[in-house]
Amino acid sequence: MLNTVTAKGIREGILFHLSDQNWETNLQALVRLVKDRQKFWRGAKVVLDTANVEVTSDQLLSLKDELSHYDLNLWAVLSENSLTQQAAQFLGLATRISRLEKDTMADFEPIYHQGEPAIFFNKTLRSGFRIEFDGNVIVYGDVNPGAEIIASGSVLVWGKLRGLVHAGALGNEAVVVCALDLQPTQLRIAEQIAITPKRHGKPQPETAFIRDGKVIAEIWNYKG
Amino acid sequence: MPGKVVTVTSGKGGVGKTTATANIAAAMALKNQKVVCIDADIGLRNLDVVLGLENRIVYDLVDVIEGRCRLRQAMIRDKRLPELYLIPAAQTRDKSAVSPSDMVRLCNELKPEFDWVLIDSPAGIERGFRNAIAAADIIVVVTNPEVSAVRDADRIIGLIEAEEKGPAQLIINRIKPDMVKKGDMLSPDDVLELLAVELLGLIPEDETVITSTNRGVPVVIDGKSRAGRAFRNISQRLLGERVPFASIEESGGLFNQIGRIFRKGGG
Missing domain, CATH: 3.30.750 (Transcription Regulator spoIIAA)
Incomplete structure (x- = not known):
């Protein structure tokens, strides 16, 4: 107990x-x-x-x-x-639930770094996969269209981000969403919702955050 | 050596699962393999029609599972291809008549006698799909070069990975090379880039598939059909032969590019 x-x-x-x-x-x-x-x-x-x-x-x-x-x-x-x-x-409530599916987040142990929890996925998140996590989410792989990430903290994707992302889902605006190829179906940070504009040219790593109440995406420049 | 169970699935309906199952099975039988097809699409059976065996059905899959007949009695032999058998689906029942463990038991009974057990999965991600993949050694995902079909294939591949049944192998069906060339259709490169799985075959759009389906003669039997040749290549790859992807296409240069994107996927 x-x-x-x-x-x-x-x-x-x-x-x-x-x-x-x-x-x-x-x-x-x-x-x-x-x-x-x-x-x-x-x-x-x-x-x-x-x-x-x-x-x-x-x-x-x-x-x-x-x-x-x-x-x-x-x-x-x-x-x-x-x-x-x-x-x-x-009361008509169920008294049994089916066995926990393998791809629930219950399988993943959060990693604590200086008190801030983060969850790490070493795989591509495919359509239909949904993560809800009270902390930061790191994905080493792609996030395909139809996949959803809801995090109270930041979301980092080392790969192509094409699904739906909601960072700062509990209202924290001081979070970022970044990816090697940032093309989410929809990008939400705290209360703000943005739709990715059509990109021309080669993909570049980008970081999205809130500035003056708006979602802004900037090309990540490691020299600067 | 016991046979292998191959499940053909897709998520989305109408992409060519049944056509692919029938043709891979027929192509393998042409190569002197002993093949049995199981139609797992209970309630919406089609494989018997595509194989032209509809009028010979007496017993079906559900009869076998519920013990109304012996396994042998439900197996229909294709007279054109002596080593090809079909276990048809029941048309008057639904998916809940069969459980995943029933399928495993059935396949274990078939494996010692056959080289290949091919299962035609229903569309969707529910019970029927779970039944179809329960016994699979190899899972083949069929998709079309369309955004909606690729999205569903991605979901299916995710579910297969979660069941630890993978890695799935991919067939891209109904490719129109001239539309791809003009940039009006997703190219095989685009599809593979998103799905990141091993490519098993590329099937061009081919009208002979429609006529052969209507006649109940698998298109692989027709030596001239382009789709038929592509299906024969797929069965050869499943048999462990190395068939270059470039050999599928003569009229256009599209498939010459495919060799380099043939890659192992997964993570």
Whole structure:
């Protein structure tokens, strides 16, 4: 058992593990977590792992209501407690989810560098692949059209960036998106959305950032 | 040596999976290989029509899996090519009638007897696709030089990698050399640059494919067809022969450039 509520990104959405404290404490911790990352998680499906804590259907219902304020949808409850399982089934919630797919980010351990988390992908991210990460994302490979990277920090791609990128997804404007060939379908930094103009000529490494409230892309010049 | 299971898939529909399966199978049978094709597109069967075996179906894949007949009884022998067999899909059922483990069991039963087991996958990324790739030793992805087909191929290749079934090999079908030359169509270079997988073959657009499909005679049997020649090259490559990509095309210089982009992909 854990002593705090924890969240993990899985293919189906977000998986919350409850702590062994009482329901009220858990609920408060969970809501605090959700409030902090409201924008990051918006629209996600939620799976709640209650381990063997007994939770009533009223409590689950109030949690479902609470989460819906943040545009989150509680759809499954995992429990070892049969009463909790019954309560979840009574509300029409799933009590089982399929095995975690191999390409969820749960497989990837974040690397911490001076307190700032970063995640490293040593492969090409293909169409349909989605990363959501509270930190920086580094890709050694291409990001193909149809792939999505949502990061609270910066995004660095050593390759061609042609998918969708949202850097600073929690509102941080002091982040960059850079790539050897910066041609994303859509580039978002914090609240700003930009569409890549058609490029003429040879690709060059570029860095995108926010200046005066606008997304700007500059050719990266290692001499300067 | 036990046979190999090759699954032909694409993501997007209508790119030529069934045509490719039928023709690779027929080309291999012409090379005296023992080949069995399985149509995994349950509910929307086509492979029997393309091979011209539709009127001989008695039992199908689902009958075998549900134990209503023996495996031998569902296998239809192609009379033109004695070593080519087909296990047709059921037309009145859907994908959920078969599970991935059923396919693995079936292929394990077929492998000792055949050199090649070819599986024609349905379009999409759902159950039918999972069934089709479950037993595969080699996965062949078919795409067209169109943005939407390439996007779906990319997704499929990603899923294959996630299942650790790869690396996938690529067939680019329906290439129009003159349109590529004018810059109106994605070139094989463009497609390979994005997908970064090993190239297995390039098929030119060819009207004889349509007539042969309608007649139920695989185009590889026609010695003059350009697409037929390209499919024969593909089967030779699968058999481990080195066939240069330049030899496909006579009328244009396009395919002469392909040799240099033949590369191993993946990461």
